[in-house]
Amino acid sequence: MPTTSGNNLPSLTEREMQNMAALSDDFQASENPIDLVEELVAANSWQFSRFDSDEMMVDVQGKWCQYRLHFLWREDLNALYFSAAIDTQIPSERKMPVYELLAHVNEKMWMGHFEICHDDMIPMFRQTCLMRGQFATSFEQIEDLIDIALAECDRFFPAFQHVIGGGKHAEEALLMSLVDVAGAA
Numbered sequence: 201m202p203t204t205s206g207n208n209l210p211s212l213t214e215r216e217m218q219n220m221a222a223l224s225d226d227f228q229a230s231e232n233p234i235d236l237v238e239e240l241v242a243a244n245s246w247q248f249s250r251f252d253s254d255e256m257m258v259d260v261q262g263k264w265c266q267y268r269l270h271f272l273w274r275e276d277l278n279a280l281y282f283s284a285a286i287d288t289q290i291p292s293e294r295k296m297p298v299y300e301l302l303a304h305v306n307e308k309m310w311m312g313h314f315e316i317c318h319d320d321m322i323p324m325f326r327q328t329c330l331m332r333g334q335f336a337t338s339f340e341q342i343e344d345l346i347d348i349a350l351a352e353c354d355r356f357f358p359a360f361q362h363v364i365g366g367g368k369h370a371e372e373a374l375l376m377s378l379v380d381v382a383g384a385a
Contacts, residue, residue, distance in 0.1 A: 231336040231337065232253060232254070232273055232275075233271075233273055233280050233331065233337040233341075233342060234250070234253065234254060234255070234256050234271055234273050236337055236338075236339055236342045237256055237258075237271050237342055238250060238256065239339065240339065240342055240343060240346070241256075241258050244260075246258050246259060246260050247259045253273075254272060254273040254274070254275070255270075255271065255272050255273070256270075256271045257269065257270055257271075258270075258271070260284075260346075260350065262350055262353055262354050262357070263354040263357070264354060264357040264358070264361075265286060265287040265288065265357060266287040267284045267285065267286060267287065267349075267350065267353055268284070268285040268287070269282070269283070269284050269285075269346065269349070270282070270283045270284075270285070277330075278330060278331045278332040279328050279329065279330050279331065280328065280329045280331060280337070280345075281326075281328050282326070282327050282328070282329070282345055282349065283324045283325065283326045283327075284324060284325040284326075284349040284350065284353050285317065285320075285322050285323075285324040286322060286323045286324060286325075286353055286357060286360065287322075288322065288323065288357075288360060288361065288364060289320065289321055289322055290316060290321040290322070290323065290364055291321075291364070292321070294363060294364050294367075295316075295321070297363050297369065297370060298316065298323065298360065298363055298364065299316070300369075300370040301359055301360065301363050301370040301373060301374065302314050302315065302316070302323075303370075304370050304371065304374050305356050305359065305374065309352065311327060311348055312325055312326060312327035312348065312349065312352065313325070313326060313327070314326070314352075314356065323360050325349045325352055325353050327345065327349070329341070329345065355377070355378075356377060357377075358373075358376065358377035359373040359374050359376070359377035359378075360373075362376055362377065
């Protein structure tokens with residue numbers, strides 16, 4: 201029978217702790233969140249490429265453009281890297297105004313952040329989720345990760361377009377993109 205510690209909660213015996221550690225190791229070794237991503241992607245009939253057991257790319261149509269989602273599982277860190285690249289390229293002459301926009305946009309973010317992929321000069325939403333201590337990632341966690349990313353990309357896409365193609369200043373573009381339009385013309 202487990203003993204009671206000073207805080208009146210039962211403490212685990214050494215054998216119980218070893219069993220829990222073994223159980224935890226079994227779950228960490230067998231649970232891969234990319235498998236859940238594949239289930240969710242298949243359920244939505246999205247196009248995807250799974251490169252190996254730990255990496256997947258997915259193409260999703262958003263409100264304004266196509267997004268390329270990238271998932272990478274790092275078992276050694278128990279971390280799921282995720283990004284959503286926006287299908288628009290930043291011309292070199294608009295790079296600094298876009299960086300200014302990123303600073304303003306990221307102040308409004310509660311989860312994840314936007315950055316520029318330096319290789320392609322493409323804006324992207326990015327987040328890394330730590331999964332240590334969880335027996336398994338849930339379907340709902342993956343669903344929320346994708347839903348939040350797509351909502352934020354759709355929310356800020358107009359601001360990127362106003363700065364990249366419209367030549368607007370960051371503050372003006374952000375205000376224009378955050379205005380909710382009521383009704384239809």
